[in-house]
Each structure stands twice: as structure tokens, then as C-alpha cells.
Amino acid sequence: MPVSPDAQIHPTAIVEDGAEIAAGCSVGPFCMVGAEVQLAPGVTLLSHVVVEGDTEIGEDTRVHPFAVIGGIPQDLKFRGEATRLVVGKRNRIREYVTMNTGTEGGGGVTRVGDDGLFMAGCHVAHDVQIGDRVILVNNASVAGHCVLEDDVIVGGLSGVHQWVRIGQGAIIGAVTMVTNDVIPYGLVQAERGELDGLNLVGLKRRGVARSDITALRAAFQMLAQGEGTFQDRARRLGAETESEYVRQIVAFITADSDRSFLTPGKG
Incomplete structure (x- = not known):
């Protein structure tokens, strides 16, 4: 049975035929879960959450109200091809976060690792590859095709330009635009991002x-x-x-x- 009898589905939630919802999941009031969605054991959608597209969410991930997970890419080249979003385990996805599926030209899969914290209003664009224990602070945006390695922190209201790589353990200060690759353990700050040292506190x-x-x-x-x-x-x-x-x-x-x-x- 695609929907486990142990899952808790609120009567006002809409779960389309074909969705897979494992034991221990909770789908709260006014949520919408699409036909190709897979929720692993222990996933919680609090309320008013939309999960659509070919989207997989890993164990014990918690999604807060008004997040939209698995929406189509914001890319004019996208023509409706079959692409995916894979979100790992134990992530905390806060209010109004958006995460998009991939594109054919970018490999077809947007991927988020384990144990991340995505604060309110963050955006993860098509074909982004995010490692484990990554933190995006409020209203940070990561454009298409970016790579964020493990333990990266992106400060609030910051933007990462498409195709940029940010190395493991790097930290981006608040209100910063990052247009070029950032070395592992780097510290970037200023309005137009400058490599200003090492993330010594994180180390x-x-x-x-x-x-x-x-x-x-x-x-x-x-x-x-x-x-x-x-x-x-x-x-x-x-x-x-x-x-x-x-x-x-x-x-x-x-x-x-x-x-x-x-x-x-x-x-």
C-alpha cells in the first residue's frame, strides 16, 4: 500500500493517488502531496506544505508551513522533461522555503544532503547539489547548478550565482553576493563577496x-x-x-x- 496505515493524514490534506507515504509520517492540515512524491519514515509536513513533482524526502525531515518542495525549475529552457528532487534525512525546512527539481541540461536531479537547516524564505534552485549539515539562513538564495559542499553556511539575504561551487566548511556572511567559487574553509563577506580569510571559528x-x-x-x-x-x-x-x-x-x-x-x- 503506497500510504502506510501508520501514517497520520489530516482530513483536510490532499494526497494524490500514487504518492508513497511511509510509517511514522505526519501530513498536517491543508497540505498537498503529489502523485510522484515519496516520503520516508518519520517525515513531518506541519501544515499548508506543498510537495510535488518527482520528489523524495528522507527520514525524519520536518517541513514547516507554506514551503513548496519539488516545484518545477525557474528556467525558461525547461520543457516539462522528467526530473527529480532528492532531499536527505533529518533536514529542517522552515516556512516559505522553495526547492526545485532539476533540468535535463543540468543532470536532471537537484540533491540536498542530510542534517541541513533551511531557514525561512530560502531558495534552492534547479540542479543544485548540497552536501550534509549545510545551513542557509533566512532568505538566502542558491541559483541553478551550484555545488555547496558539507558544512557550508550561507548568511541571511545572501545570493549565490549560478554554477558557483562553495567548498567544505566555508562561511558566507549576511547580505553578500557570491559570483565566484569559494575555497574550502573560506570566509566571504562584503556586499560583493570578498574572500576575507578563513572560517577559523568553524574549524x-x-x-x-x-x-x-x-x-x-x-x-x-x-x-x-x-x-x-x-x-x-x-x-x-x-x-x-x-x-x-x-x-x-x-x-x-x-x-x-x-x-x-x-x-x-x-x-
């Missing part, structure tokens, strides 16, 4: 060893002031460092990218 909270933090500080200085191009400096770092954290930054910089990088001291 310390994660219990990163002092030796690795020292290595990251030295690496940042070399990226800022060393000779040659930004990529040249990164490659030299890769040849010299013994820190896995620094190697992670090097791998990020030398990987394929559709955007240039935010570099130290430059927007």
Missing part, C-alpha cells in the same frame, strides 16, 4: 588540530601573496604540504570549474 568548533589550522593559515597567505597565478600557487602548495586540509583546498582549486575563484584580497 575550532569542529575540533581541527592546531597544527592543521596553522597550516591552513600559512596556505592562505601563500595563496594571497605567492608568485604566479592562483592555480600555480595552489599546485605548489599541493607539492609542499602535509596537511590533508590544505590538500583539500588544492584539490578544489585544481578541479574543473565553470567560474573563476574568489581570491584573497579580491572580489
Whole structure:
């Protein structure tokens, strides 16, 4: 049976034929669940939530009122092709959040990892790939095709330009526009985003060893002031460092990218 007898469905909710709702789910008043939706065990839709499209929501995720999850992409190239949204486990999705399905040109799947917090009014666009433990603060918007790695924080009222990659553990300050890739553990702030240092608070909270933090500080200085191009400096770092954290930054910089990088001291 697509809808578990153990699921709690409010009488005012609309659940279309074909929807799969697992045991322990709760679908509150005036929610709408589309025919291709899959809700894993323990998912809670509080009230007035719309979940549509080919959308999968992972275990114990909680969705607050007026969120719209699985809507079609805001992309003029979209022609109704079959695409998906996959949301992981234990996410907290607050009021008025929107998350769109993918597009054929972007791989067809928008994907959100586990244990994220998406505060009120956030937008996750088509084909975005979001890692685990990501936080989008109120009214942050992530445009199409972006990649946000694990443990990223995007401040309130900030925007991330399409195709941008934000590396693991980076933090974006409030009211910031990010138009270029951000290295792992980077700190970005200012109206037109500037790479202003490292996310030292986040590193310390994660219990990163002092030796690795020292290595990251030295690496940042070399990226800022060393000779040659930004990529040249990164490659030299890769040849010299013994820190896995620094190697992670090097791998990020030398990987394929559709955007240039935010570099130290430059927007």
C-alpha cells in the first residue's frame, strides 16, 4: 500500500493517488502531496506544505508551513522533461522555503544532503547539489547548478550565482553576493563577496588540530601573496604540504570549474 496505515493524514490534506507515504509520517492540515512524491519514515509536513513533482524526502525531515518542495525549475529552457528532487534525512525546512527539481541540461536531479537547516524564505534552485549539515539562513538564495559542499553556511539575504561551487566548511556572511567559487574553509563577506580569510571559528568548533589550522593559515597567505597565478600557487602548495586540509583546498582549486575563484584580497 503506497500510504502506510501508520501514517497520520489530516482530513483536510490532499494526497494524490500514487504518492508513497511511509510509517511514522505526519501530513498536517491543508497540505498537498503529489502523485510522484515519496516520503520516508518519520517525515513531518506541519501544515499548508506543498510537495510535488518527482520528489523524495528522507527520514525524519520536518517541513514547516507554506514551503513548496519539488516545484518545477525557474528556467525558461525547461520543457516539462522528467526530473527529480532528492532531499536527505533529518533536514529542517522552515516556512516559505522553495526547492526545485532539476533540468535535463543540468543532470536532471537537484540533491540536498542530510542534517541541513533551511531557514525561512530560502531558495534552492534547479540542479543544485548540497552536501550534509549545510545551513542557509533566512532568505538566502542558491541559483541553478551550484555545488555547496558539507558544512557550508550561507548568511541571511545572501545570493549565490549560478554554477558557483562553495567548498567544505566555508562561511558566507549576511547580505553578500557570491559570483565566484569559494575555497574550502573560506570566509566571504562584503556586499560583493570578498574572500576575507578563513572560517577559523568553524574549524575550532569542529575540533581541527592546531597544527592543521596553522597550516591552513600559512596556505592562505601563500595563496594571497605567492608568485604566479592562483592555480600555480595552489599546485605548489599541493607539492609542499602535509596537511590533508590544505590538500583539500588544492584539490578544489585544481578541479574543473565553470567560474573563476574568489581570491584573497579580491572580489
